[in-house]
Amino acid sequence: MSKLVTDVICPFCGTLCDDLEVEVSDDGKQILEVRNACAIGATKFLHSQASDRIIRPRMKQDDGTWKDVSYAEAAKYAAKILCEAKKPLMYGWSSTSCEAQATGHMIAEQVGGIVDNTATVCHGPSLIAVHDVGIPSCTLGEVKNRADRIVFWGCNPAHAHPRHMSRYSIFPRGYFTGKGSKSRKIIVVDPRPTDTASLADYHVQVEQGRDYELLNAIRVAFKNGPLPDVVAGVPKEKIYEVSRVLKSGRFVVIFFGMGVTHSLGKNHNIDEAIAVTSDLNAYTKASIIPMRGHYNVTGSGQVLGWQFGFPFCVDLSRGFARYNPGETSSNDLLLRNEVDACFVLGSDPGSHFPNKSVQEIYKLPSVCIDPHMTPTAAVSKCHVPVAFVGVEVGGSCYRMDNVPIESRKVVDPPAGMLTDDEFLKLVLAEVMTIKGAA
């Protein structure tokens, strides 16, 4: 007999779907089937069952081979490199629970580390823009029930947030949006005709890297001001038409992604997107929501925010919290050779940082805490596999609209495997011993 676990939270993307059903074996050790999840979410659950999963911490030997060690030995090594370093970088935190993040921050306070999360290569510029100009926002529930104009600017949920469109933004029938997709007008702004654009009423093919100009032109068009014939590769007629469609809506929501944060202009692109949103509020109701990537990157920003006052790039090396993206951000620190140890949890900079930064991690004393074998694990000196949060252990997570959701445990982790919070507590105890505070 198998058991069905319902209302399971998906620990993949910031949409944090909460309606998954997972069929598990009677002894609660094996996942048999995952229902309602997207292809990526289902794979995440099923991959936790892989027969070749690494289940013991390992240290890299001089010849490049790995040697199994105990969790206690791995914790000792992690504590040692963190305490010996003048400026250790503690990066990641986006694929773990808020509880583990808080434990990690206690370690960072003790060792004077820099705590940075994946926003640094994702929505960091959005956070900077929010400091600059604020953000008129709402929850995804309001989007589902009220929004009749949806803009996807520089994001492609068909690939990156596969169930976002069916749960919240395009297809669902909400309280005031009873006709589902027929009650909404969809606008996609992207330099490529993406799969999301194929679902749109209007695809605005902006020239790559010219988002600021186009956003600015839309603000002019709101006021019926004059425009050049073509702005950012888009004919002015289309800009006027799109701005009319936006102004005529009852509730406009702009979702934006890496297309604006990764392109030149960065935080200024988002300043302007937020300005478009606040301009729209003169005519109708409008909100703007960043499409957060990792399922709990928003949570990391929240926990850092309420503990230290800043959402990422928090430098504790002087004994108090400092924040200066460009100076205290992971890639800038690595590229300037400013850190002397690297501690990674719940992220894979080995894959997702520019390779020059990865080469710096390779030279440093380093620990990678990750259930998977990843390029980060490959360049680290110590690899500590832990239980999957949201699959093998529960914990608090924040959805992209800053709504906290408690993730659930579905199956037991392999025998003897620690969760990341348990491992972090071992490291913290070792750090306290070294610092003489225990």
Added chain:
Amino acid sequence: MNTITLNLITGRTIQQGVSMESGKEKPDYMKACGIIELDPSDIKKLGIWKNTNVRVTSEYGSIIVKAIEATQGPHPGIGWIPMGPWANMVVDINTYSTGMPTFKGTKVTVEPAENETVLDSLSVVLKACGQ
């Protein structure tokens, strides 16, 4: 056989997400991300068959990937490598004091490299680190 200059952008694809969660050390991850999506007109300019290997080079590095026809096109003049170790060999590392490297909008050249092989993710990273 020619060399062409493109504007490179990177980002997620569903195949990148699925293969990443199935194990980044596996061949599927390389098949999903060790590619460059090119507009048919750019493939023609390069003078290659689709699905052949090419060398992508920027000011910041160089990488061998397989050139495939754009799945979300047309986008002449734009090259697309899914986010991952392959793209990150060539992306613009400048953060301009925002903390964010310029992952989209790197000027690259693409040239045929039929006799070269595409490396798996761990080999790409370790080789670049000198191991």
